[in-house]
Amino acid sequence: MKQPQRIASGGRIDRAAPLSFTFDGETYQGFKGDTLASALLANDIHLVGRSFKYHRPRGILTAGSEEPNALVGLRRDEGQNTPNLRATQIELYSGLDAVSQNRFPSLSFDIGAVNDLLSPLFAAGFYYKTFMWPQSFWNKVYEPFIRAAAGLGNAPRDADRDRYANTYAHCDVLVIGSGPAGLAAATAAAESGARVILCDEQREMGGSLLHENDPSVAISSEPAGQWVEKTLADLAANDRVTLLPRTTAFGYFAQNFVALAERVTDHLADPDPRLPRERLWQVRAKQVVIATGAIERPMVFPENDRPGIMMAEAGRIYLNRYGAKVGSRVVIATACDTAYHAAIDLKQAGIEVDLVADLRPDPQGAAIDAAKAAGIRVEPAMVVTGTQGRKRVSKALLGRVRPDGSVVSAGSIACDCLLMSGGWTPNVSLYSQSRGKVVFDEASGAFVPGPSVQAERSAGSCRGINGLAAVIEDGFEAGEVAAKAAIGKGKRPEAPEVSGGEAGSGGTLGALPHDRDAARVRAFVDFQNDVTAKDVKLAVREGFQSIEHIKRYTTTGMATDQGRLSNMNALSIASTALDRTIPDVGLTTFRQPYTPVTFGTLATTSRGDLFDPVRQTPIHGWAEEQGAAFEDVGLWKRAWYFPKPGEGMHEAVARECATVRETVGLFDASTLGKIEVVGPDAAEFLNRIYTNPWLKLGVGKLRYGLMLNEAGFIMDDGVVGRIAEDRFHVTTTTGGAPRVLAHMEDYLQTEWPDLDVWLTSTTEQWAVIAVQGPKAREAIAPLVEGIDLAPEAMPHMSMQTGTICGVPTRLFRVSFTGELGFEINVPASKGREVWEAVWERVKALEGCAYGTETMHVLRAEKGYIIVGQETDGTVTPDDVGMDWAIGKKKADFVGMRSLARPDIVVSGRKQLVGLLTDNPSVVLEEGAQVTQEARPALKTSALGHVTSSYHSPALGRSIALALVADGRAKTGSTLYVPMPDGPIAVEVVSPVFYDPQGARLDV
């Protein structure tokens, strides 16, 4: 199929590999090695999108990642589209399916283009001015309108099916950019013996040398392309060098931590699903060399945004690198020498280059002479003052710049492509990200990197060095110096002989003069955000002085290129309007990411099942087989309840509760945090950490421990067993384990380093099987050996060691249900087999397995608190009626002094009480407010809130725990829980609903 603008030969495309692709449903042909942009241009397609605000037809402007216009959506599978990709970066593959954006119903006929006619209404600050009043319009009218209008492209509908990878890497020298400076820097660093990573955002490495066809340009007497090939081959052969093409350095963070995004499969038609789509490289580099080159600047003349108007160097890149002609009749507008190379190359390819309009009054130099010699008409002191053509430029209006700066018309010229070059802007984005402050170089009219803040250096044209020989030399030096700084030795490769590629001169900043009615023309500064020179001037007129404010008011420089194309022009316009110098106005700061990064790349493997560790107990598999429902507690999966066929949660929990109270229940308590506290000062340490007294706790005894923070508030609780004089088995809440260990370790290291005691987490050493209920002893008796279970030998809150089912155990007699209970600690790997043996006994006794919900109900019936449910970090022991847990004779413990604080001893604090609803079937909502009045006046403070609420099978009615101001004194009185359906009357009672004497424990 024909590609009308493809030249017959040449370019770096693979003509043996033709590919077909679609754009807006039409099928086209291109070649392997094309980008979507180059393939479209080869098919003579310039119109590729509509602009964001005015919906103006837009074409491909550049050949790089700074492209502001050619944003397209790609579709792979159904629901897996990717919006807002730059056509200049999309590598062509067979079957590529691209769509244009921001148009309806079609690219060539777009209803939104009415905005263009209404453009006088949409000047900078339009949103701020228009959507201010009335305030009541904001939610219903303005925000929905702005949301509908904002954003480009369509977000994918389905979850991303691609895979994403991550690699942490270290190197001595990271080189960013593989143009002549980057290649030279990487070579010097590699030859110095450094570990080098060289990355480049493009498919091929070589940068500007990839489109350098000028036969007069030679490096070591070879064409530039051959030098690139040889240099890359040498680097690839060095096993201390990592070459990363298709990899964008998008973030420069602290301590030379640089994030790179590698596109692994986006260029493949049918990628292997085992490959990641993209890979995030998190690189820690001892030294960084930034070699990101320079970016050609658009010229700001009226109607400079029509399709067919492009950067001059882009015209050259498409021709030389991709074999695609950007037009048939080309006019070039320039203020700098490099555009002449484009003119010559295009002319030599048979394209009519009718005019080079040079802004400068008297351009001189080899490039200009060569253009003239090639028969190209060169007009000095000439500007483009406007263009015509609806979906493609058809004519350029010309003006002659007189010595006084005014412009007179010089007619017009027909063209189907207008190339422009306003000069070159050093690409200082990454330097700026590294927190460096740019400095203004008057001679070149550019901001260049100032002093390094981090261990980095810029090389080549990104720091204003121009001319091929100088750039390569600068790269070698940067690589050598970086290697020396990183590894203590550096080697400068012998500089190759370079001919051609001399530095050009020239350039312009800001809006160009013209002879048109200034009020009626628009000259675009930021193409993607539709910001014109007028908008910038308007912002200044309205009082914005700081470039950062102008940027935000006009949105100039806020597009995906972050102003790499537009900033200097905008700045110049602002500086003229403000009558201040450019360095005085200053440049905005560049931020991460350099170019947009997919969410997948940032998430890497942290998705789905691997987002967080999912911790399972040794008994998890058994519970799963029994059909348990699970709940998440921190990272743990805990069995929530064990429904029998036909049972819902309510029925299952009611049955489990009743069974435990009547016979026996089996509960997996393995997730409880465990800390082994060992050393001669172990008891003294616990005495200081917990409120309770520990020094006299006998070996083989257990004690409930309450832990406060320094503010005197309850932090954690748990049962602690004394295994030996110098060894304690501490348990913590499931969620509190890491916090408690850190808290203990903190005190040990900072406050009491003199204590001979050490802490070891043993949470996962043990599986913990709780056997609770009147038949608990009967259940385990046949299984244990070496342990006397008799109540006298093993009373409540004691422990023994021995074996169960032949497995060594630390057997605790302890209860969190109010029933006779044991907790069997066995080595984790034996947890399931011991559990199953006990389960057989429990089954035989008509007991059941129960989950966390039943555990919660049973403890609430007993008024046992759960840290984090009855407490919220503002609750003292007295608040929850646990003064008994405080060792009255203790000299000190963490939080003790705070318990005497005025706000702690004051009356009226919220206290733990029980609540009984008048209607026993009503279960209160946890978190509901408790009030004095049934219908309190608005803004009356609540007395407190419900902390726990359940249906209690043992009581045959609902129960609730609550924190209520002065609650204990209100026992017997009626309070209210106001709900949307009306207030619920509740009676204040003791928080211990069941067996208040504890008779069922002592059996």
Add this chain to the structure above:
Amino acid sequence: MSEIAIHQANGAAPVVSARGAKVNLAAPLARFSFRGPEAACVKAGPAFRTGLPTTPLSSSHTQTRAALWLGPDEWLLLAADGSAGQIFGVIEAALGDTPHALVDVSERNTALIVSGPRAAWLLNSQLFLDLDDTVFHVGMATRTLFAKAEIVLWRTGKDQFVIECWRSFLPYVAGLLAEVARELEVA
């Protein structure tokens, strides 16, 4: 340094078997956390039959025993011979009244053996340390993070590492290794 082979594959099918990288679950070992000052350290070494190293990030080992330095007063002791109970008794007897803490963590940890020329690459998908063998050389050990899991990493060969982690974190660590290794299957 002789071959470090305290951890042996447990005989089950590897968790990962890809080109250039293999991950095996290790067979059970006796493990202890040993804490204490120098006086305790010098007594514990002979009792455990391999000295407790005092150089940060280092390890010592015999054919069946290893001691990994985890901190100025903390070591992870690994034993492929003898029961945890018996070893515990020997060390406790040797220490006597010298203040220290010895805690059996045999069941707390499980281990993965990551081997092959792509082992370091595989680990570096989730682990941010520099695993170049001139930087993190054979015998080095450290407590670190593997994605969101705390692990102890021990280099037991140029192309072989051991990951010791708490048992409930093992599926997460192994799952990530398997996920990352998938691209190694692609020719």
